[in-house]
Amino acid sequence: MITSSANAKVKQVMNLAKKAKARKLSGLFVAEGLRMFREIPRDRIDSVYVSESFIKDESHRKLVEGLPFETVADDVFSVMSDTQTPQGILALVRQYSYEVGDLQTVTSPAFLMILENIQDPGNLGTIIRAGEGAGITGIIMDDTTADIYNPKVIRSTMGSVCRVPFLYTSDLPGTLKNLKAQGVRLYAAHLEGRNNYEKEDYTVDTGFLIGNEGNGLTEKITAMADALVRIPMMGRVESLNAAVAASVLMFEAARQRRQ
Structure with missing residues (x-):
């Protein structure tokens, strides 16, 4: 479990949320919240982060079953989140490319x-x-x-x-x-x-x-x-x-x- 906001993965998420340049260079974007997570095609998900309290719910565990996810301490997840009331789940998603x-x-x-x-x-x-x-x-x-x-x-x-x-x-x-x-x-x-x-x-x-x-x-x-x-x-x-x-x-x- 990630317990420090100094963790490199936490910093990556925060950087992607705040900086368009970081998103462009990495080809990733942040999708946060239950509704958005359910909308994201599974084959576009790069990684998933869930809060400690979120993953205690059995229905939430089923939601991320089979996906590469990491559990984050609640206080650290609040730091990662771009919302005032975090729902406890976010994903890094591969960007789309169209002609x-x-x-x-x-x-x-x-x-x-x-x-x-x-x-x-x-x-x-x-x-x-x-x-x-x-x-x-x-x-x-x-x-x-x-x-x-x-x-x-x-x-x-x-x-x-x-x-x-x-x-x-x-x-x-x-x-x-x-x-x-x-x-x-x-x-x-x-x-x-x-x-x-x-x-x-x-x-x-x-x-x-x-x-x-x-x-x-x-x-x-x-x-x-x-x-x-x-x-x-x-x-x-x-x-x-x-x-x-x-x-x-x-x-x-x-x-x-x-x-």
Whole structure:
């Protein structure tokens, strides 16, 4: 049993939770909590850590049966944990790797979320989770968007990060140009939108452009959209949170595709 917070494995977990560079170099990320642990495919688990009190429960012992796990003293696990109320289990998980082709299917039109400089981990996680619910085929992010393996993103996806293909690009304009050449129609929510969002046809190959929480999309990326659409507002509200706006658009596309 690990009883010291100075243990090298404890330090590794803490480093992976706090530093994107450490995650990138190791190819691992931290998934903490019972719900997330149950969502992780077993073949992607590198190692498991459980608290001393957690493993005393018979159902918890069955949960980690056959997996390489280590028991950690409760006080040390609290130091390792990235949450205020640790549930007593976390795993180091091997990261995913996708190509552009993985973000499209042969059985249905492309349905992509394209994110530029999304900074809030909660927003990013919510978009991924809502995206799975709406049936998106993938997510494309520029390299200034928050790290998808940030523990806060992982928690807010509630497991969707394991099932929704995604990739980062250092050349978002070039990536969009290639998508357009493949027939993907790009839409951006914008105050100067031509139509209300529900007036467009999203049953074809579609990509939604979502920009930074405070500044929205840059002019360069906005100019690459095939159409700007409005989300009409009542009252004195001018715009929506990035994750909420993304969800409105995604579920309208899902509604159209169901019909």
